[in-house]
Amino acid sequence: MVLPLENQGTGVHQVIIIAALATTYENTLVCIEEPEVNLHPILQRRLLKYLAENTSNQYVIATHSAQMLDHERANIFHLTLSSSGTQIAPATTPAEVANVCADLGYRPSDLLQANAIIWVEGPSDRTYLNHWVRQIDPGLEEGIHYSIMFYGGSLLKELSADDRIVEEFINLRRLNRNTAILIDSDRTYIGRPLNDTKKRVIREFEKSEENGLAWVTHGYTIENYVPPDILAAAIRAVHPRKGKAVPLPSSRWANPLSSVDSPNKSKIAKYVVDLWPDSMADAALKKQVNRVVQFIHRANVGLISEVH
Incomplete structure (x- = not known):
């Protein structure tokens, strides 16, 4: 009604x-x-x-x-009052934006009070994930139904399972019970075991099937989900190499960006989603995205129907 x-x-x-x-x-x-x-x-x-x-x-x-x-x-501008009057400065870096939030009285815990939080490695993962979620349920919006935050790949690659920083990251789940994480497997062959740090994080995030979710990529990285022809076209657009073709990965366990020196993963991801058709042919990818969509729906019971 x-x-x-x-x-x-x-x-x-x-x-x-x-x-x-x-x-x-x-x-x-x-x-x-x-x-x-x-x-x-x-x-x-x-x-x-x-x-x-x-x-x-x-x-x-x-x-x-x-x-x-x-x-x-x-575009954010920070206004502060001093003895000489009002000062205006652009806030363009994460640190500058954090200072604005601090002056407004926001604490880190306030920023975690989203209905659902999905941790990803970096900006390119965010681009892919938002695109895939929209393909399954176009009504879901980042910032309303869920928030995406970055943990940085080195956290799970280079630190030991009992490292203090890893412990603090896991403890962030206490601030919001609806928390998911997307992890690159970094496997170079099928059956290769994950490192102990990733295993521990997965266990912690999946302790509660109702409120937690851990997605480990079915391949070396998230880019292995991208159809090879689309990924090659995106790489050519971002990193043009005159007279040279872009070699495609030999399998899903190969690094699909190994042919590019210092690849701009964020720009490549934006080109990919522009080229990607509406359909999702990869069964493994579709299964995982459906899990994420169901997770978001559970965290937004009673809200999604109101804002659609």
């Missing part, structure tokens, strides 16, 4: 007013002060998505909301 507008909360009214007014202008600089007031984080995300996709304006938004800061198209 959909309630009439007069029975909706103040936040819904506010979103409609801002969206309607912004839509009446084109190619205009629009200033909005603290639009997050009265808005649930989901409505904040929906408003930003609407403004980005359905209007041609540029927006300057004064905000104290982490939801606004986390938008993929946002």
Whole structure:
């Protein structure tokens, strides 16, 4: 049942007013002060998505909301008050953004209170995972139904299972019970055992089948899931080599990026998802993505139907 507008909360009214007014202008600089007031984080995300996709304006938004800061198209500026007046500085690095969050009163634990958290090695994994999740369920959105965070590949490759840093990473699960992790197997042949660090992390993440999930790639790295012709086309686009063909991996246990010196994995991933068809032919990949989608649904019981 959909309630009439007069029975909706103040936040819904506010979103409609801002969206309607912004839509009446084109190619205009629009200033909005603290639009997050009265808005649930989901409505904040929906408003930003609407403004980005359905209007041609540029927006300057004064905000104290982490939801606004986390938008993929946002340029963040940090305003501070000093004896000489207001100082404005761009926040472009993770450290600078972290300083903004600290000044706004956010703690690391606040940033972990998403409905579901999926840990991946780096930005390219995030690009692939978001693309695959959308293929299975286009209604799921990062930042609303789940959040993706990076752990860095060296954590599981170079540190021992009982290292203090590994222990602290595992303990982060206490901050959010709905936590999953995607791990490159780094196997060079079928049946090669995982290292002890990866085994321990997998055990910890899968202690509760209801709230945890560990996905180990069925191949050397996540790029081995990409159809070879698509991966080769993406590599050629990002790392053109005049007169040289891109060698394809001999098997799923070979490093598919070994032919490139210092590959830009993030750019390659973006090209890949643009070239990737809507279908998902790899049965092993589809099985794992379905597990992730089911995990996200379990973490969002009662919410997904409301925001779709």
